[in-house]
Amino acid sequence: MSTAAYISRRIVFPTEVRPAAVLVDTVTGLITRIAEPDSYGVVDAVHDLGNHALLPGLIDPHVHINEPGRTEWEGFATATRAAAAGGITTVVDMPLNCLPPTTTVAGLEAKRAAAAGKCMIDWRTWGGAENGNQSHLAALANAGVPGFKCFLVYPGCDGLGLLDEANLRAAMPILAKLGLPLLVHAELPGPLEAAAATLTHVDFRKYGSYLASRPDEAELAAIRLLIDLGREFRAPIHIVHLATAHGLPLIKTAKAEGLPITVETCPHYLYFAAENIPDGATQYKCAPPIRSRKNNKLLLQAVADGTIDLIASDHSPCPPEMKGLDSGDFAKAWGGIASLSLGVSILHTTLGAPCLASETWDESARLLRLAHLMAQNPAKLAGIAKRKGRIAEGFDADLTIFSPEESFVVTPDDLHFRHPISSYLGERLMGRVKQTVLRGKLIFDGSKFPSAPIGREVRS
């Protein structure tokens, strides 16, 4: 056994931030003991982090890696490198955009073969639920997926198909029996079609046209349907990338009723606002869209008070020519915002917004909330909460060393994913990842990646 001690004045445990020493067995990659910072005994290596905060390794449960099949969009090597630079130690890949989609065990095995030997961090993947693949769900669960993703509208490209209400109803009892969550892209086609009918002659270079094409009601109708189905079938439902704050009262009521419903939002719905998006700036296109400043302030308050369970990037890049930056046409551009390496800095910046200011919302409170939103709660959703998501004895020594006081302006060198395009370029963020440790090994040192790709699939 070889032991290393990580000492910091600000270690973020599940219920408190305090000085401590985290002792790690660098052979097994596990946390062996939490000790006082001045009495941890004899060790082989000491990492004194001073005033840098030590967070649990972050977990991003919503990433589009797009490999195999569309590796030119992203890929395991580049996505996991970018994630490591963002303090993320586990990603959960989405079952779509890759080819084949992860809707069968054969699709899952193809993904495993594609990922082998390339990953800087640990990973797992959601299965896909689409019309007609109900008979594959139990087999995929047995083969190791922690839950299923579905779209109630057309997903945007070949591969995973949509799941209509009849097929959703057929899948629900199976999921309830498996006890695995259904992650839902919550927009219904009806309100989108109604909006499209009123927008036949508008200029889609204008952001307002795009925003009008994806109204709040499309999300709200889907959320109402999901709450009704959750009540009927008692299957765990997770709403991905909530963009409308009008959904919050519905979700609060459903949670109070005891329904197994959780919800995520993404950094871009908190950081940006429709009022500031220039016409033609298709790097901001995502679905559902970034809504008004007032809306996004309400989302941020729900993040701060815990109504929103977790933050996921929904990192969804594409080759530059598909992003439509030349034409500025929001109707034709690929919808997806790339931010995998920046999430913790964005969230830390937004949690410092004046609308949240109070005497109880100090730096420790921000760090605690951040660890819940980006480590502990994502670990629960992804079925890995017994080994990841918190700094505790017996857990994987996945650690993120973070400087909350350091600000920086985002440049292409900070991104690390395949195509250095992001709506955050030029933004000043507060809080920076200094180092990332995966199972006791340094995988990111602030600018470089000193380790071989040691990431592996996590199986609960």
Ligand SMILES: [Zn+2]
């Ligand atoms: Zn997505």
